[in-house]
Amino acid sequence: MSTSRFPTVLDCLVIGGGPAGLVACVYLARYRRTVALVDAGESRAAWIPRTRNVLAFPDGVVGTALLARLREHAMRYGIEPWNARVRSLSRTADDLFEADLGGDLVRARTVILCTGARDVAPDIAGLEEGLRNGQVRYCPVCDGFETQHQRVAVLGREGHGLHEARFVAGFDNEVTWLSMGSRGSVASEDLRSLEDAGVRVANGLPVAIRCDAQRGVEVTMEDDQTLLFDVLYPALGQRHASGLATGLGARAADDGQLEVDAHQRTSVPGLWAAGDVAQGLNQINVAAGQAAIAATAVHNALPGRTR
Ligand SMILES: Cc1cc2nc3c(=O)[nH]c(=O)nc-3n(C[C@H](O)[C@H](O)[C@H](O)COP(=O)(O)OP(=O)(O)OC[C@H]3O[C@@H](n4cnc5c(N)ncnc54)[C@H](O)[C@@H]3O)c2cc1C
Structure with missing residues (x-):
């Protein structure tokens, strides 16, 4: 040495x-x-x-x-x-x-x-570009303000994902919690608080996520439904x-x-x-x-x- x-x-x-x-x-x-x-x-x-x-x-x-x-x-x-x-x-x-x-x-x-x-990174096609152009964000404390009036997804199981969805919903936006199948283990008062905050819950498993600079963040669910967002926060x-x-x-x-x-x-x-x-x-x-x-x-x- x-x-x-x-x-x-x-x-x-x-x-x-x-x-x-x-x-x-x-x-x-x-x-x-x-x-x-x-x-x-x-x-x-x-x-x-x-x-x-x-x-x-x-x-x-x-x-x-x-x-x-x-x-x-x-x-x-x-x-x-x-x-x-x-x-x-x-x-x-x-x-x-x-x-x-x-x-x-x-x-x-x-x-x-x-x-x-x-940050634990999700499997997203075009993740780097999404981070650069603000379609993928990791820190709602930092930039929740920038999501006002936008369609926002929060990806993460109950616990982390749920808390972040509730936090992000405080910015006058349209929030969907992608709960990765964990909705069933959430206490009823927590579900009520999400509802009160106007958060939608999509409980299926996302099978593919893709950032497209023009269209937004496309999330394909296991039932083949495609959801479209302006911003996605991974909360993993x-x-x-x-x-x-x-x-x-x-x-x-x-x-x-x-x-x-x-x-x-x-x-x-x-x-x-x-x-x-x-x-x-x-x-x-x-x-x-x-x-x-x-x-x-x-x-x-x-x-x-x-x-
Ligand atoms: C997309 C994104 C947006 C963000 N936006 C904001 C924002 O708007 N406002 C805000 O306040 N925060 C923001 N943050 C968070 C902010 O970047 C962090 O809080 C900040 O960088 C933490 O600083 P740090 O010095 O603790 O760690 P870091 O900045 O991560 O620095 C740690 C350094 O330690 C080095 N290191 C690690 N292990 C070793 C080792 N064994 N030997 C030598 N070096 C090592 C790493 O290589 C790295 O250079 C954002 C983060 C991300 C990812």
Whole structure:
């Protein structure tokens, strides 16, 4: 195993260079801590056609442009993201963290994990194009507003799918819950609440879904009926990228979202988490806020500043 390109033990290693990781780096660098950022370059934010709820962008901003701005900000303080994936994270005998980048080893006193999450993707023909043009959306908190007066489908079994259908129906639109055969296991008061919210339920199994830039999202049901929508929200859940933390014993929910305290500390001493990988609302503003809290807590936990 070769040595790291970093000469010393870092005050903090930030893993993941989406909004959370980049903001954490800005804070730590401005606290004059030795910090490095390792990023595999697959931020969820890169999928955002244009976000309209991020602080200080009244006309919205394209996800990739936002990431470029955040990177530029971090680089002002000497942070050069290292494009690599951390393969494993372990503790050394002298109580440091050691990250293995598949050849390079990085040692740090503390770690902030900002590795994000992945949406469970449905099988949709033309999914990428659908995401780009807003026919497929993953986040009604982000863009439910944009669905006003449109025909909206929410795809997902009871639990996730049902809650999301009820949430989306608050935007003066026409919502159908594609319940994937799970309607029978829904409590009657929940069905009533859907009805009150004006949500239709299509209970059969969708056998094919296709995005067509002109026609919309076509959903073919098992009985050969075709349903047509302007927007489809898959609500199939997320997988939080917390394996590096749970491998060290960090507590997490079933979907991998890490438990954190009010300072973004995980249950593993010295290990913090911010952004989608940590408990909380999966939003850019939240990721930035959590990163600021985590970085400040890291700074306060370390002995006097080191450079
Ligand atoms: C289509 C879509 C639209 C959205 N719209 C909005 C919106 O309008 N407003 C809003 O607030 N939010 C929106 N979101 C959500 C937003 O993108 C996320 O909340 C945000 O990106 C979370 O930031 P993060 O830094 O926690 O994670 P991410 O941005 O996902 O970054 C995590 C980074 O960690 C890296 N990584 C993972 N594992 C490793 C590893 N082992 N080693 C090194 N690097 C690793 C990944 O490659 C990635 O670059 C949207 C998401 C999607 C998919």
